[in-house]
Amino acid sequence: MEEFSCKTKLICGSGAIARLADFRAQKLFLVADPYFVKNGTAKRVAEASGCAQVEVFDKIQPDPTVELAAEGTAKLREFDPDLVAALGGGSTLDCAKAMAYFAKGSYTLVAIPTTSGSGSEVTDFAILTHNKVKHPLVDPWLRPDAAILDSDLLSELPKGLIAETGFDVLTHALEAYVAKGAGAVTDLLAREAFSSAYAALPASYAGNREVRLKVHLAATMAGMAFTQAGLGICHAMAHSLGGAFHVPHGRLNAILLPAVVSCNAHVAGKKYAEIARGAGMGGSADTIALRNLKNGLIRLRRELNLPETLAQAGVDPRAVWRSVNSIVDAALADPCCKSNPMEPEGFLVRRILEEVTGRV
Numbered sequence: 001m002e003e004f005s006c007k008t009k010l011i012c013g014s015g016a017i018a019r020l021a022d023f024r025a026q027k028l029f030l031v032a033d034p035y036f037v038k039n040g041t042a043k044r045v046a047e048a049s050g051c052a053q054v055e056v057f058d059k060i061q062p063d064p065t066v067e068l069a070a071e072g073t074a075k076l077r078e079f080d081p082d083l084v085a086a087l088g089g090g091s092t093l094d095c096a097k098a099m100a101y102f103a104k105g106s107y108t109l110v111a112i113p114t115t116s117g118s119g120s121e122v123t124d125f126a127i128l129t130h131n132k133v134k135h136p137l138v139d140p141w142l143r144p145d146a147a148i149l150d151s152d153l154l155s156e157l158p159k160g161l162i163a164e165t166g167f168d169v170l171t172h173a174l175e176a177y178v179a180k181g182a183g184a185v186t187d188l189l190a191r192e193a194f195s196s197a198y199a200a201l202p203a204s205y206a207g208n209r210e211v212r213l214k215v216h217l218a219a220t221m222a223g224m225a226f227t228q229a230g231l232g233i234c235h236a237m238a239h240s241l242g243g244a245f246h247v248p249h250g251r252l253n254a255i256l257l258p259a260v261v262s263c264n265a266h267v268a269g270k271k272y273a274e275i276a277r278g279a280g281m282g283g284s285a286d287t288i289a290l291r292n293l294k295n296g297l298i299r300l301r302r303e304l305n306l307p308e309t310l311a312q313a314g315v316d317p318r319a320v321w322r323s324v325n326s327i328v329d330a331a332l333a334d335p336c337c338k339s340n341p342m343e344p345e346g347f348l349v350r351r352i353l354e355e356v357t358g359r360v
């Protein structure tokens with residue numbers, strides 16, 4: 001049985017932030033990435049809301065901590081707004097979602113993503129870091145009421161961020177497509193997100209701004225798919241390694257994903273082949289389509305100048321093997337493991353680590 005719901009209203013296109021006025025709010029609490037406070041975008045968003053009172057919380061850092069969310073929660077409670085808006089990438093969105101969740105007020109929560117990656121604008125997840133471990137909060141209450149997908153916010157995206165967050169989208173779509181919770185509706189979203197992002201990423205990376213809304217929508221579609229279907233071992237390991245070594249989330253997914261495809265292939269080969277054909281990678285036999293998928297991901301990773309190993313991402317492989325037990329334990333304890341197409345065990349996580357640290 002498949003159940004699908006998306007409570008998040010989507011407002012998409014150039015200039016969409018003007019639609020913040022639709023919420024007719026009086027008091028806006030704006031959680032903003034400091035980058036957008038400095039370049040004046042936060043001010044434009046505050047003006048667009050039409051609110052008489054505005055408070056800006058701009059202490060966001062990549063991979064927000066529990067302590068930061070607690071500090072923001074106290075500020076949010078004290079200000080007591082009727083509208084909470086989050087302006088930034090997945091880190092800002094997650095922190096704002098967690099703050100609204102813990103503050104337990106009755107606000108409208110609007111997510112305005114500025115990266116095309118996390119999908120957090122439509123998901124039931126918020127990922128916070130505590131003691132170097134990333135903890136996904138999972139609750140339907142975390143899903144924002146609305147998401148404003150404004151392509152104008154993407155014009156200054158640095159190349160590295162396009163590449164990293166783009167690979168996050170591909171990983172969300174691919175993991176959701178083979179996840180235990182996948183169904184007809186999530187498959188439709190995941191397939192479209194994967195092929196659209198796979199086709200548009202090279203042009204976006206090369207500087208073509210016209211295709212950026214396409215990738216932005218793909219990120220949201222992939223978010224809608226994975227919040228229902230679940231993710232898998234790639235995300236479980238990216239969370240575990242990300243907490244320990246502070247490598248950006250999308251870069252870790254890019255390193256891990258081809259190795260994960262090989263490990264899951266014996267149970268998910270047919271679906272991997274389907275999604276590869278849908279993205280135009282060809283291969284009439286499943287084994288060929290599967291090989292094309294893995295090669296296609298590796299080729300795209302190279303084209304986007306993303307690292308192939310943890311060492312290339314600045315992580316000393318010896319440091320990984322020194323703390324291998326805690327990395328494996330954290331990955332296996334991550335909720336994303338539950339929806340991987342087969343039950344991951346310690347030896348499998350180690351096998352993937354061997355591939356991405358260059359031991360094999």
Ligand SMILES: NC(=O)c1ccc[n+]([C@@H]2O[C@H](COP(=O)([O-])OP(=O)(O)OC[C@H]3O[C@@H](n4cnc5c(N)ncnc54)[C@H](O)[C@@H]3O)[C@@H](O)[C@H]2O)c1
Binds near residue numbers: 033157165249
């Ligand atoms: N909640 C979810 O469903 C979910 C899903 C996947 C990932 N995540 C989380 O999201 C986080 C990653 O988010 P992210 O990849 O969007 O990056 P991010 O929010 O961590 O931002 C990375 C950097 O990009 C900068 N930046 C953001 N938008 C920009 C723009 N338009 N132009 C220039 N610079 C910009 C930020 O200032 C920051 O320095 C991780 O913590 C990950 O765990 C959450």
Ligand SMILES: [Fe+2]
Binds near residue numbers: 168235
């Ligand atoms: Fe992700």
